[in-house]
Amino acid sequence: MKLLPLSACLLFSLCLPLHAEVKPAAKSVRERMEAFVQDGSLSGAVTLLYHDGKVVSEEAVGLQDIASKTPMTKDSLFWIASMTKPITALAVMMLQDEGRLDINDPVEKHLPEFKNQMLIKEKTGEQTVLVKPARPITIKDLLTHTSGLVGSPPIGGDVMDALTLKEAAISYALSPLQFEPGAKWAYCNPGINTLGRIVEVAGGEDYAKFLEKRIFKPLGMKATTFWPRKKDLEHLATSYKPTADGKGLEPTNIRYMTEPYSNKKRSPMPAGGLFSTADDLLKLYVMLLNGGEVDGKRHISEKSLQLMTQNHTGDLKAGFADGMGMGLGFQVVKEPVGVTAMLSPGTYGHGGAHGTQGWIDPTKKTIYIMLIQRAGLKNGDASPMRQAFQxxxxxxxLKP
Known part of the structure; x- marks a missing residue:
């Protein structure tokens, strides 16, 4: 190859555009999250990024509590809300592994109160016509939000808080189905709470004890609980909502939960009652990313995990973001688009009511955990915070 003389090289360089566009360096996770704190959208956040066997980013920004100016820390405790749902589903699949239930079982096989449940055929004025559904609801219907169970508790949230899971399940069974089982996807907290009761019946012990004994303790999830102790509450991130004028944030309560949160008389809510930390959630998600085992111990069979993380709702519109399907307790990315554009097809995870998010990308061997406490988001699963973090x-x- 013939080399150009130095003079020619200099001439060539002078011919380059003087105003060639230089793309700004991509902002870091910390910078992206701090921007939401600075503009008043968030009080603070904890994010954790795990890739190819190691934590590559863990950030705590902003304040855990604005009034006391307590800084957010990596061990701050968050109400993870509906991120509880996949954990409840995991308990169900553990019982399937042991032959104590089958997800295709009718719910009435384990909970007789669901026998002869009726379906709303039509409503005319004050009159409601009830008919027998084509088939009874199954455990799988509950796991995929396709059961047709009433979408919200038939009793007020403050009362439901005091009911045992057995009593709550009876109230759901007495309510007629809203649509034929399997006909559509409709997000259903009562369905997941019913799964918690099935865990009690099939597992032979209280739902919360089952989770502690079979999931939290074996994985070392010491901070994860339905009832944070008094000393744990010192680390609890305050939940906030926008002020009426939209110019700031003000504290808000946790829906469906009465204080004090440490009161064990309050029933554990399988659909959304857990508190946890980023590090605790990572322990759970690493086990799942590893195919159901960690440190040489298997917690769930590969077959059951594959069932949990594949789409079971076909072409039904599912989830709260575009391109989503529903697994068993997990939401699954069918087509990466919008807020999921950077994720692989088959990525699975779940969000929570106050914006918390946890997603596992098995193709890229990556885990995304974002913990915030922000009520009033237009769509927590498609929030600008989630998109910015991901x-x-x-x-x-992707950096070399």
Missing amino acids: EAGAAMI
Whole structure:
């Protein structure tokens, strides 16, 4: 190859555009999350990015509590809300592994109160016509939000808080189905709470004790609980909502839960009652990413995990973001688009009511955990916070 003389090289360089566009460096996870704190959208956040066997980013920004100016820390405790749902589903699948139930079982096989449940055929004025459904609801229907059970508790949230899971399940069974089982996807907290009762019946012990004995203790999830102790509450991130004028944030309560949160008389809510930390959730998600085992111990069979993380709702519209399907307790990315554009097809996870998010990308061997306490988001699963975190995280793991 013939080399150009130095003078020619200099001439060539002078011919380059003087105003060639230089793309700004991508902002880091910390910078992206701090922007939401600075503009008043968030009080603070904890994010954790795990890739290819190691934590590559763990950030705590902003304040855990605005009034006391307590800084957010990596061990801050969050109400993870509906991120509880996949954990309840995991308990169900453990029982399937042991032959104590089958997800295709009719719910009435384990909970007789669901026998002869009726279906709303039509409503005319004050009159409701009830008919027998084509088939009874199954455990799988509950896991995929396709059961047709009443979407909200038939009794007020403050009362439901005091009911045992047995009593709550009876109230759901007495309510007629809203649609034929399997006909559509409709997010259903009572369905997941019913699964908690099935865990008690099939597992032979209280739902919360089952989770502690079979999931939290074996995985070392010491901070995860339905009832944070008084000393744990010192680390609890306060939940906030926008002020009426939209110019700031003000504290808000946790829906469906009466204080004090440490009161064990309050029933554990399988659909959304857990508190946890980023590090605790990582322990759970690493086990799942590893195919159901960690440190040489298997917690769930590969077959059951595959069932949990594949789409079971076909072409039904499912989830709260575009391109989603429903697994067993997990939401599953069918087509990466919008807020999931940086994720692989088959990525699975779940969000929570106050914006918390946890997603596992098995193709890229990546885990995204974002913990915030922000009520009033238009769509927690498609929030600008989630998108910003995942974009920054994806850019980070793509760096050479």
